[in-house]
Structures are given as structure tokens and as C-alpha cells.
Amino acid sequence: MALASAGHISFTGSSPAAGLCSCSSFSETSQVTAGECLIIGKSSVRASHWTSQSASRRSVQCNGIFSDLKGNLLSKFKGGKRESGTRKQPPIWPPPEDADESDQEDVTDEDVAPYVPEVNKDAELDESVLKEIASKGATEVRVVDVDKVFLTSQGEKKVVRGVSLRVEAGQLVALVGPSGSGKTTLLRMIAGLEPTSAGKVYFNDEDLTNVCVQDRDVGFMFQSYALFKHMTVAANVAYGLSTSKRKGTLTPGQIKKRVDDLLSLVQLSEYGERYPPQLSGGQRQRVALARALATEPRLLLLDEPFGALDVVVRQELRTWVKKLQKALNITTIFVTHDQDEALEMADYMVVFHRGRILQEGPPFEVYERPNSAFVMNFISDPNVIPATCLAVRRSGFRTTKPYVLVRPDDLTIFYEEKLDLPTTPATVIEVNNMGPEVLCEIKYDDDVTLEFNRQRYDFEEQPLEVGQRVHLQLKPLLLKAFSEEDLKA
Numbered sequence: 001m002a003l004a005s006a007g008h009i010s011f012t013g014s015s016p017a018a019g020l021c022s023c024s025s026f027s028e029t030s031q032v033t034a035g036e037c038l039i040i041g042k043s044s045v046r047a048s049h050w051t052s053q054s055a056s057r058r059s060v061q062c063n064g065i066f067s068d069l070k071g072n073l074l075s076k077f078k079g080g081k082r083e084s085g086t087r088k089q090p091p092i093w094p095p096p097e098d099a100d101e102s103d104q105e106d107v108t109d110e111d112v113a114p115y116v117p118e119v120n121k122d123a124e125l126d127e128s129v130l131k132e133i134a135s136k137g138a139t140e141v142r143v144v145d146v147d148k149v150f151l152t153s154q155g156e157k158k159v160v161r162g163v164s165l166r167v168e169a170g171q172l173v174a175l176v177g178p179s180g181s182g183k184t185t186l187l188r189m190i191a192g193l194e195p196t197s198a199g200k201v202y203f204n205d206e207d208l209t210n211v212c213v214q215d216r217d218v219g220f221m222f223q224s225y226a227l228f229k230h231m232t233v234a235a236n237v238a239y240g241l242s243t244s245k246r247k248g249t250l251t252p253g254q255i256k257k258r259v260d261d262l263l264s265l266v267q268l269s270e271y272g273e274r275y276p277p278q279l280s281g282g283q284r285q286r287v288a289l290a291r292a293l294a295t296e297p298r299l300l301l302l303d304e305p306f307g308a309l310d311v312v313v314r315q316e317l318r319t320w321v322k323k324l325q326k327a328l329n330i331t332t333i334f335v336t337h338d339q340d341e342a343l344e345m346a347d348y349m350v351v352f353h354r355g356r357i358l359q360e361g362p363p364f365e366v367y368e369r370p371n372s373a374f375v376m377n378f379i380s381d382p383n384v385i386p387a388t389c390l391a392v393r394r395s396g397f398r399t400t401k402p403y404v405l406v407r408p409d410d411l412t413i414f415y416e417e418k419l420d421l422p423t424t425p426a427t428v429i430e431v432n433n434m435g436p437e438v439l440c441e442i443k444y445d446d447d448v449t450l451e452f453n454r455q456r457y458d459f460e461e462q463p464l465e466v467g468q469r470v471h472l473q474l475k476p477l478l479l480k481a482f483s484e485e486d487l488k489a
């Protein structure tokens with residue numbers, strides 16, 4: 001195991017399979033090679049894992065890091081030298097010229113504690129707490145023909161165009177789409193933070209288009225936590241009660257009970273007297289959720305709620321938030337860049353592009369039956385291959401369009417030719433071990449190449465080597481054909 005006390009790690013590497021990890025407090029630059037997984041923890045409590053896929057595009061600033069270049073360790077910095085109840089400030093990097101070296105933490109094996117999950121996903125939710133918070137029935141939300149035009153120095157800019165959407169009561173709906181496609185603007189119009197330029201917003205058939213944000217009963221949670229640093233966690237959670245319609249309606253005792261209940265719900269009962277900088281990102285986000293729920297909102301709006309969190313915490317919080325949302329039966333709309341997050345969490349998915357809804361439906365349906373090249377590209381990162389190539393012709397797929405999109409997971413690989421199946425021979429030309437996944441590239445004999453990834457477990461069951469001959473089957477029902485214009489749209 002490589003241990004380092006503090007430093008700046010940067011990754012470089014032209015191949016996505018391997019990267020150079022350099023850290024000023026490593027005694028030397030460490031080579032991160034294919035198949036290895038570097039696990040990085042921050043002294044602010046969290047461990048995250050990194051796969052070599054991100055090597056070429058990420059630079060990570062971290063303190064008190066430790067890493068295991070061989071894989072499965074998930075551990076975190078224990079901070080054993082800290083005085084109890086105080087948080088050690090992360091060391092500044094690079095250190096000032098006159099930095100006292102004794103300030104830097106020496107992380108030893110004893111400092112590395114077993115990984116503790118962010119939340120207990122199996123914890124029973126207190127029924128009485130749930131009942132109190134979920135006292136209102138779930139709300140249906142409808143937006144009808146909504147436009148948003150911003151006035152900019154270049155003139156009018158229409159960023160939401162004739163959007164209509166119905167969110168069923170109690171549903172968890174994900175708005176996905178590329179940056180700038182209008183997701184946040186729509187969320188803000190639903191919240192009442194932004195007026196609509198045209199169209200209507202209804203909650204349960206009540207027209208709220210011109211109702212101000214305070215009177216819409218909406219809870220928000222943003223990527224940036226937006227907690228007040230100089231207020232305790234408990235005061236942050238109580239804050240919403242003092243600014244909403246409920247101001248003055250609760251006694252101090254009732255407020256304390258509500259805050260205690262909410263902190264228990266987000267598993268932070270012990271943290272009420274701490275300040276936000278003394279919490280990890282995941283904990284801060286749970287405080288933000290408790291604060292959003294404090295006013296018993298009819299609707300929860302989450303804008304990139306896990307965007308600032310590392311991969312491990314994000315994954316845990318996704319499952320937990322979904323469970324909580326269902327238990328509270330609160331209609332929730334969330335914006336995310338992360339297709340996997342939307343596919344995993346949402347009951348219903350809405351794909352945005354250039355201010356319009358391109359497709360909506362249950363995630364599985366959107367994934368299985370994308371209605372455009374854009375949606376298919378955005379959701380599943382497919383291969384684009386010529387419709388005339390051998391692999392497509394052999395599969396029995398017929399089209400007059402020039403391109404076929406093949407999702408990486410829609411390929412079946414055989415080691416030997418199958419006489420009863422329309423397979424096509426190809427050669428493995430690259431195998432990149434990306435930690436949890438293995439990315440492979442194959443080349444058909446007519447020079448068409450395809451990329452696909454496999455979960456590491458599957459790959460271990462069916463390994464592939466560079467130069468190996470394989471036979472691949474493309475399933476015609478899963479192929480989609482598109483014109484050049486479709487691909488550019």
C-alpha cells in the first residue's frame with residue numbers, strides 16, 4: 001500500500017487504461033497501470049475510488065490521501081491525531097514557503113480505519129417521523145407550453161421552448177440532457193425562482209404560474225449545499241421554518257422536535273451542534289436535504305444533488321435518497337448530467353436538448369427504445385458503424401440509412417464460430433482494464449471497429465486478449481439506423 005501525508009495528485013496519460021500518478025508526497029511518481037484501482041480519501045473523511053478511465057481528464061486535489069494500487073481496499077482517514085471534537089484544517093497545497101513541516105500529518109497504518117458507509121441503507125425509517133413529514137398527500141405537477149426567454153446583451157435568447165410535462169404525484173422524475181439544454185431553467189420556473197415567459201405551471205390543478213416561490217411550498221437541494229457556514233447544522237435545518245409560511249406558527253419546542261426528527265431521518269442526530277465545514281460533502285448534502293424537508297414541502301427539487309460528491313458516496317446516497325423519497329411519498333424532480341444516475345433512480349426520465357423535451361418515459365423504455373440518434377448517443381454512448389459493413393449485413397438488419405448505432409452491451413461474443421447463428425469474425429485489437437470495467441476494441445475483417453465494455457466479473461469469466469480471434473453477433477432488434485442529418489441533430 002502506498003501512503004502519503006498530503007499533496008496534490010495529478011493524473012496524466014494518453015491511454016485511458018493507464019495513467020501516471022504523481023504526488024509530491026509520494027517518494028516518487030507512481031505508475032498506475034491497467035487493472036489497478038487507485039483509492040483516494042480526503043482527510044475530510046471520505047474515500048473515493050478512481051478508475052483509470054478518468055486518468056486523462058482529472059486532476060484531484062486531496063489531503064491526507066492513501067491509496068491501494070491493487071484494488072479492493074476502501075478505507076478512510078481516521079484522523080487519530082485530532083483533538084476530539086475539533087476538525088483539523090486541511091493542509092494548504094502547495095505549502096507556503098515558511099510552512100512548518102510538523103504541521104503536516106504523517107499517516108501511518110494505524111490511521112487507516114475500515115471504510116464506514118456514508119449511510120445505513122437498511123436502517124428502519126421511523127414511521128412517526130415519516131408521517132409527520134409526509135403529512136400532505138403527494139402533489140401532481142404539470143407544466144404546459146412553457147417558454148423561457150432571457151434578455152442578453154446579444155438580444156433575446158429562448159432557452160426553454162414549448163415544454164409540457166406531467167409529473168405524477170409521488171414520482172421521482174429525472175431531467176437529463178447536455179449542459180445548457182434548459183434543465184435548471186425549467187426546474188427554477190417550477191420552483192417559482194424564475195418567471196415563465198409563456199405557459200402555465202400547475203400543482204394539483206392549481207395554477208401557480210404567478211405565485212411567488214415562498215408560497216409554492218417547494219423544497220430545494222442544490223449541488224453546492226448552500227448551507228450557512230456560520231450556523232450550526234440544527235440552525236441550518238431550522239432556518240427554512242423561520243423564512244417560510246410557517247414562520248411564527250411553531251413554538252421553539254416544536255421547532256426543536258422537527259429539527260431532531262429531520263436529523264434522525266438523515267442519520268445525523270449526533271451532528272446538530274456541528275458547523276457545515278466540519279462535515280463531509282455527503283453529510284452536508286444530507287443536512288441540505290433535511291433543510292429542504294423542514295417546511296414539509298409538496299414538492300422536492302434537486303439540482304445535481306450529488307454532483308459535488310465522490311463516486312462512492314454518490315452511489316450510496318442515490319439508493320438511500322430514492323428509498324427515502326418513496327417512504328415520504330414526495331413528488332421529486334431532479335436534474336442530473338449523469339445518465340446512469342437517472343437510469344438507476346428515476347421512475348420517469350425526461351431527455352432535454354436545446355430547450356425542448358426530446359423524449360420522456362420510464363428509464364428502461366427510453367434506454368431500450370430511443371426515439372433519436374441524440375437520445376441513443378446521450379443515454380448509451382453507442383458505436384456508429386456503416387450500415388453496409390459485414391457485421392450489420394450478417395446480422396440480418398436491413399436499412400436504407402447509412403449508419404447503424406450499436407450499444408456496447410448489445411454485442412454477444414463467442415470464442416468460436418456458431419454455425420447456427422449469424423456471427424461475424426473479428427480480431428481483438430485493444431483491451432483496457434479500467435478497474436470495475438474492461439474496455440475492449442475489436443476490428444472486423446472489413447476494418448470496421450467497435451468498442452464495448454464488460455464488467456470485470458464478466459470479463460474474468462470470458463477473458464479476451466489482444467490478437468485473439470472472436471465471433472460477434474449483433475442482434476438486429478437492438479440496432480438502430482440513422483441518417484447523417486439524424487446524427488448531427
Ligand SMILES: Nc1ncnc2c1ncn2[C@@H]1O[C@H](COP(=O)(O)OP(=O)(O)OP(=O)(O)O)[C@@H](O)[C@H]1O
Binds near residue numbers: 179182185
Ligand atoms: N439568467 C440568465 N440569463 C441569460 N441566460 C441564461 C440565464 N440563466 C441561464 N441562461 C442560459 O440558458 C441556457 C440554459 O441554461 P440551464 O442552466 O437551464 O441549462 P442546464 O441544462 O441546466 O445546464 P447545466 O446542466 O450545465 O446546468 C444556457 O445557455 C444558459 O447560459
